[in-house]
Amino acid sequence: MNKLTLIILSFIFMQCEGQKDSHTETAKEKELRQEGLIEKYVYNCAEKFNYNYQMQEWQNCLDEGIKVDSTVAYFWQQKAMPYFKARKYEVGMAYLDKAVFYKPERWLSYRAFIKCIFSKQYKEALKDFELCVQMDGYSYVQDHTYQFHIALCYLQLNEYKKAEAIFKTDIIAQEKQWGEAHFLDIFYYGISMYEQGMWEDAIFQFDKSLEQYPNFSDAKYYKAICLMRLEKYKESKTTMEAAKRDAQLGNTINEANEIYEPYPYQVRW
Known part of the structure; x- marks a missing residue:
């Protein structure tokens, strides 16, 4: 076998190997793989620490997981969460934005809630909740409807008439569905x-x-x-x-x- 033939065969072999390695991971395979990473770096690492006084250890565990797979949205949300509780909203939001980027169907409503209740970014919260309604319809976050939070944002923006109308409509919807609205x-x-x-x-x-x-x-x-x-x-x-x-x-x-x-x-x- 001459040198040229050997080079060509080697090139073809590498192409085949590359195609084999880069085959598209199924959604189920990805879910199972990421669940394993979450088990390792969140449940068996970060959660062994108390982020109230062991923040660095908590964050280090999550950072190790992100090195393995930076597309695991839960890693980013878990990095963000303690900062919101510590009222470091801008720090936390940078991480939460990553979680929303990788898994909006799970974390967009959570970010909208954080903007409404924690960081008090009412106009930004409204933008997120409007997207949530488009994606999910009539749904909930943190035990309350999207409409409840939307009306609360308008209340905080001094748009009282608009808030009144939304609360009224949502209360009627809750009464129809469960017999009474939340107090x-x-x-x-x-x-x-x-x-x-x-x-x-x-x-x-x-x-x-x-x-x-x-x-x-x-x-x-x-x-x-x-x-x-x-x-x-x-x-x-x-x-x-x-x-x-x-x-x-x-x-x-x-x-x-x-x-x-x-x-x-x-x-x-």
């Missing part, structure tokens, strides 16, 4: 009216919220203000005193993430 939706529906000086309408919604959560101090606080504005001073005083007692017992907005971030209109006594 927090009803509370914020009342807040949208409170901000427009619709004192009696707001009280009606706060009372509906209190039917589900009788010791809800925040609903009582804003109800007391409405009563004062209606010149019902005695009832206002009694309601405000009850609100304070309930607040001292911890009966406030009870969302899981409330320990990290106060929710809009949550009263700090």
Whole structure:
């Protein structure tokens, strides 16, 4: 075999090997492989540390996983999450953007929630939630509908009429589906009216919220203000005193993430 023939055969062999190595991984194969990486670098490494005081060790584990496969969206989300809880929003968002890039169907709604509740980027949150609605239709994130969060963003942008309309529509949808709406939706529906000086309408919604959560101090606080504005001073005083007692017992907005971030209109006594 002459030298030229040997070179040609070697080239053909390398091409065949390259085609073999670069064959397209099936979606199932990729899922199983990435699950194994998550098991190794998240569950059996990062989660052995407490990111509250071992942040570097936590991040090192995730970085090792990213060296193996930087397309695992969960690695990036897990890098981001502790920074949001530490209120380092810009640092966390850079990592979360990567998670959304690699797996938007899983992490876009989470990023929208973070922008709404944690980093208070309401206009940016609205953009993400609009995309979520396009992808998922009527759906949820962190136990509340996309519409709840969208209305909350408008409430925080002082677009009270728009917030009121969205809360109303979403409450009707929840009542049709489950028989009743979440007390927090009803509370914020009342807040949208409170901000427009619709004192009696707001009280009606706060009372509906209190039917589900009788010791809800925040609903009582804003109800007391409405009563004062209606010149019902005695009832206002009694309601405000009850609100304070309930607040001292911890009966406030009870969302899981409330320990990290106060929710809009949550009263700090």
